[in-house]
Amino acid sequence: MGPPKGICLRDPAVHGRDVGGDGMAGDRGGARRVAICGKGGSGKTTIAGTLARVLARTGRSVVAIDGDSNPNLALTLGLSPAEAERIVPLPRDLLVERVEPSGERATVLREPPDRIVQTYGVCTPDNVTLILMGRVDHAGAG
């Protein structure tokens, strides 16, 4: 059996109240996006995972997106290797091209973001919802 699917439900008794008022996003504020970048092996995954867990423990809704083709954020978020292996990544055909009435081409999501999170999000121990962008299935030559 894999980890629970879908958006994590917050339990104030366990995860604390949404404190708000400190300049960070919470129920009473807008959503924020945080991107962690840096050179190889510099601690990106460790910082991203720890930050996500700390924020979730204060009661904030956190969606962590692992965009690494060799994803291991799941382990930092507290899943076991076996649970991490069972996560279904986002399908490659989630983005579709459409032609606007103006004739311009636009690349858009095939489904609303909320539904994507509900379908592909995985709940992790500190209530961070994890999404995998994709992973390399097979090593190739070259």
Ligand SMILES: Nc1ncnc2c1ncn2[C@@H]1O[C@H](COP(=O)(O)OP(=O)(O)OP(=O)(O)O)[C@@H](O)[C@H]1O
């Ligand atoms: N503050 C720290 N002190 C000591 N070791 C650390 C620290 N942060 C991370 N590490 C260790 O450094 C190694 C690389 O960390 P991490 O995997 O987070 O880096 P990364 O930038 O995500 O790497 P990659 O580019 O391969 O994805 C890991 O073994 C991790 O446990």
Ligand SMILES: [Mg+2]
């Ligand atoms: Mg990493």
